[in-house]
Amino acid sequence: MSQQHHPDDDQLHKLRHSLAHILAQAVLEVRPEAKLGFGPPVENGFYYDFDFGDRPIGPEDFPDLEERMQRIVKARQEFEGFEQDLQESEAMLGTTDQHYKIEYARELVEKGIAQGGRLTFFRNGPFLDMCEGPHLKHTGEVPKACFKLDKIAGSYWRGDEHRPMLTRIYALAFPSRDELKEFLGRRELAMQRDHKKLGAELELFFHDDDVGVGLPLWLPGGTAIREELERWAKEEEFRAGYQRVSTPIITRAGLYHRSGHLPYYAESMYPPMLVDEHDEYYLRPMNCPHHHKIYASRGRSYRELPLRLCEYGNVFRYEKHGSLSGLLRVRAMCMNDAHIYCAYEQIGEEFANVMALYDRYYQHLHLSEFRARLSLHDPDSPKFAKDVDEWRRCEDIMRSILKEAGVDFEEEVGEAAFYGPKLDLQMKNLMGREETVSTVQLDFLMPGRFGLTFTDRDGSRQAPYIIHRAPLSTHERFISFLIERFGGAFPTWLAPIQVALIPVGEHALAYADELRRTLTERLFRVELDDSSETFNKRIRTAVTRKIPNLWILGAEETAARSVTWRRYGVKEQQRLDLAKALDTLDALRAGRVMDNLPETAWPQI
C-alpha cells in the first residue's frame, strides 16, 4: 500500500499517541518505579519504552495492562497541554526520577529545538508526559476494543548499544474494532503464508550456513516450481520470436567499466577475483553486457531486427547481510531476462508486445495486486544520461503505449535507470507492503557505449534501441510471491508433487504401483504412500503437504481400473475411469490450469 497522506491520518495519529500515554499510565500503576523512554505512534499502532530495572514485565502481563487501559479509557480523562522551562521541567520529572526524560529535555533546550527554551507537556488524569502532542480531547474518545498489546522487544536507549537496554512494548491500534480484527486476520494469514515458513514446511528451499548467506539451496520441491516456470517462459518466448542464449556468469572488469556500472555500482557487487596475475574478474550483477556482446559478435542488418535475446541468467548482487530475507532478498538469483534490440520505429510494437506478454503471465497466474509505475529521469540530477531529446522521445513512447493499452500507471520522476526510463511493476504482499517484482527498461545509452550498430535499408549504420525486460522476475523473488499468493497450495502444473497415490488394502498395492509407473513414464511428479499408516493419517499427510490431487485406490477402483479423486481444499470427491483421469491430468498440465483457485477447483472433469 503506498503511504499517502489521508485526512483520517491526523485523527489516527492522535489516537495512537494518546494510547501510548494510556499504556504508560497503566504500566506505572503496576510498576510505579519504572522509568519512561519514548512512546511514539508507529505503523499499525504504537510502542512505549520502559526501564523496569529488576522487575521486568512480560507478555503474561498484557491482559492485566489491557484491562487497566480500558479503565483509563472509561474514566474519560482530559488531555491537557502546558509549557514549562527547563528548570521547572527538571524539578517536575525529578519527583519520580524520570532521568531519561530529563536527559532528553536538556538536549532539546541545548540544541535549540525547544522553542524559546519552553518544553511541552501533556497531562491526563495522574499521568504526565513530556510530548509535543497533539492528543485526543479525552481518553473516552478511544473507540471500543480498537487496540491490543502485541509483543515485547529489547531496545537500547537512543538506539545506542552503549546505553541501557529498555523494554519496548508494542501495541496495535486502529480506528475501530473491525479494522483491528481485519488487520489481525490479515497478519495471521500472512504469517501462515510467509514464504520462509512455507518454504521450510513444504521442503521447497533452505539456507545452510556452511554454504553461505543469501544463497538459498533449492530442494526438489522448489526446483520443480523453478523448472515449470522456466519451461513456460521458454515456450512463450519461443513463440514470441525470442532466441535463447547462454553466457558466462563471470567476466572481466572492463566490461563493467564500459557499461558504466564500475566503479559506481561496485558496492552492490561481489569483490573481484584476480586471475592470470593481472586480470580482475567479477561475478556478474546483470546479464545485459553479455547479451550486448552477443549482438556485437558480428555485423547486424536491419533484416535481423528486432533481435530478441533471452536467457534465464544467474546474477549476483552483494546485498547487506542485515537486509537479506528468505527468497525475497538474496545474493544469488536466476533471472527471466531478455534484451530486445530494435530500430527506433520498432520500439512501439516491441514494447506493446512485452506488455502483452506481462499481461498474459499475470492474468494467467491471477496476479492482480500490483500497480504500474512509469519511472522517469530527473533533469536536475547528475545521475542520468545527458540527452534531453532521447529522454523525451523514450518517455513519450512508453507513456503513450501504456495509455493505449489502458494500463493504470503513476509517474515518478527520478526513478529511471541511468540509461533510460523504465516501467516498474510494484506488487503488494499480503500485508500490503510493496516490492518491485519486475521492470521494463528502454535503453538508448548502452548501444553507444558498446558500439552496437546495424546496417539500415539505405546502407547507413544506425544504433539500435534496447528493451530490457524480465516479466517472471527472478525465480527467487517470483516464487516467494507465488508461495505467499497461493499459501503454498500450487496448481497441478506447478506443484512439487502433482499426484499422491493412496492405496487402501493390500490388494490395491499392485494397481497403485502400476499407476505410479504410468504417471512417472508420463513425467508426472507422483508419490505412492504405501506406508503402514492409517488411511486417515495418510490423507492428512498429503493434505498438510498441499498436494493438489489425491488418488485413492481401493478394491473397487482396482477392479474397475478407476480412481477416486480428491482435490486439495475441495470437499466432494469423484470416481473416474483411469483413462479419463489420465486425460484430465494431462489437460491440467498442458493448459497450465490454475486449478488451485476456487473457481477451477473441479476443472472440466
Add this chain to the structure above:
Amino acid sequence: MSQQHHPDDDQLHKLRHSLAHILAQAVLEVRPEAKLGFGPPVENGFYYDFDFGDRPIGPEDFPDLEERMQRIVKARQEFEGFEQDLQESEAMLGTTDQHYKIEYARELVEKGIAQGGRLTFFRNGPFLDMCEGPHLKHTGEVPKACFKLDKIAGSYWRGDEHRPMLTRIYALAFPSRDELKEFLGRRELAMQRDHKKLGAELELFFHDDDVGVGLPLWLPGGTAIREELERWAKEEEFRAGYQRVSTPIITRAGLYHRSGHLPYYAESMYPPMLVDEHDEYYLRPMNCPHHHKIYASRGRSYRELPLRLCEYGNVFRYEKHGSLSGLLRVRAMCMNDAHIYCAYEQIGEEFANVMALYDRYYQHLHLSEFRARLSLHDPDSPKFAKDVDEWRRCEDIMRSILKEAGVDFEEEVGEAAFYGPKLDLQMKNLMGREETVSTVQLDFLMPGRFGLTFTDRDGSRQAPYIIHRAPLSTHERFISFLIERFGGAFPTWLAPIQVALIPVGEHALAYADELRRTLTERLFRVELDDSSETFNKRIRTAVTRKIPNLWILGAEETAARSVTWRRYGVKEQQRLDLAKALDTLDALRAGRVMDNLPETAWPQI
C-alpha cells in the same frame, strides 16, 4: 588410440629416425652452412631443427627437398654406426662448425650419459650425425612415397628462450604410402570437423576478449543444442527416479576444507572473494558438496534410499591460460551431474543402472569410439584415503558389475579419485587422441566428512555410499565431441535450425509464412528464407548451414498444401502432404531420431 608398444614400432622408429637423417642430408645439399640441432622421430613422423643463419628455408622449398630425399633413398646409402671419444668427436664436428652438436657432445660426456666417454655416430653417404641409432640398414629400405614434409615452426635451442631460435621442419612418415594417405585424409577430415572451426561457421559459440578467457558465449544455435540435451537428460533422469535440485554457484571456503579439496585443489580453483569483511567465498569447482548439504538438510531414513539428486550445475575450474582450447578446455562449464546416496547393498543395482543409462545415451547417439578404464587406488600413494577394506570392497563391486554387464575395460592403478575408485570413459577424437568424456565414481569417504547418515531398518545410524556420475559430461566437452562426431550436421532434434522453408515464386510466400507460424507454434526451430536470392543460392546457403530439413514450396505445393522435402546429405527429395510432413517432423523430434546418420537418412517417411 592408446599408445601401446607394438612389434612394428621398432621398425617405424628406425624408419622415421633414418628419414630425419635423410632430410638433414638434403638440407645440407642446399644450405651447406646450416647448423644442425636435434632430429628425433615423433608421433606421425619426425622433425629436424636447423640454424639457417640469414638464409632461411620455407615451405616453398619442400618440393625440392623431397626430391633430393627421394634421390638419397634411391642411392641405397648404408647406415654405418661407430664410436669416438669427445676429442675426436669435437674435431670431426668442428670441420663443419656444428657447434650445437659439439655443445651436446660435451654435455653427454660431462654428465656421464655417454658410456665410457664414448659417443655414437651414424654415417650414411656423405652425411654424418651424432646419434644413438638404431637405423635402417640402408636408405633404400624407405618405402615409396611414405613420407611428406609437413610444416615449419620456430623452436629455441634446448627449449630455452635465451638461446637461438632454430627452424624446425616437421615431416610425416608412415610404414607405407597408403598409411600416409589415410592419415592425411583423416587429418583433413578432422580439420574440417574441428569444433572450433565449425562452432564459428555454424554460429554455435564464440569467445570474447572483453568477457574473458576460457569463457565461451553460446549463441542461439549452440544454446539450442544445450537445451535439447538438457531436456533429454531431465526426462531420462526423471524416469530413472532422480530428483532435480538447484544449488548456488558460490560457497564459503569452509565447505572445501571439509571436503578436503582445500588447500590441495586450490590451484585449480578461482581465487576466493572476501565478503562481509572476513568471509572467503569460492566459485565452486564441483557440485558434490552442495548436494551433500541437501542430503544433510534433514534426517534421512533407509526408506528414502537410494536418494538420487541431479542438477545441470555450473562449475568453474582455473585451467592454465595456455591449455585452454575451444570448448574442450574451458574455465566455466555446465555439468550433467548427479549424486546417488545409497546403502551398501544398493551399490550394485545403482551402479548397474548408471551403466545402463550411459549405454542408452551412447548407443542412441551412436558414440562407440570410447573405451572404459577402471581407475583404482595406489596403495603406496599418500594421495588416497587410507581404508584398505573400503577400497577393496568398492573396487570389487565395480569390477564385477562391469564384467556382468559385458563392458570391455582396462584397469589402471593410481588413477582413482582420492575418495574412491572410478570408471573413466575415454573417448577418441577423429585424430585418435583420447580425452576423458565422463566418469562414474564410487565414494566411501565424503559421507564421513560431511556427517551423512541414515536411520536403518533396525534403528541404527549408517553412512550411505555415494555414486557420482555425469554421463552427458559437461555441455562444453560433450558438444565439442558431438560437433566433431557429426561434422556439424546434427539430427533434427538437436539441430539449431530444424527446418528451412524455401518458397519459390511470389505466390508461395503466404503459404511459406503460414508454415513458419505453424512450425513455430509447435515449437520447431524454423527459418523462412524469403530473401531475393536465387533458388539455387538459397538451397546452397541452407546446405552450408547443414540444416537437416529443407521444405521447398512452389506453386504446386501451395495448391496441394504439400511440401517438397529435401534432406541434408541425401540426393533424392520427396513430395509429402503437409499433415504427413508435420507428423514426420513430430516423430523425428519425439523419438530423438538420429536422422543425420546414413542409415536413417530417410526415416520412416
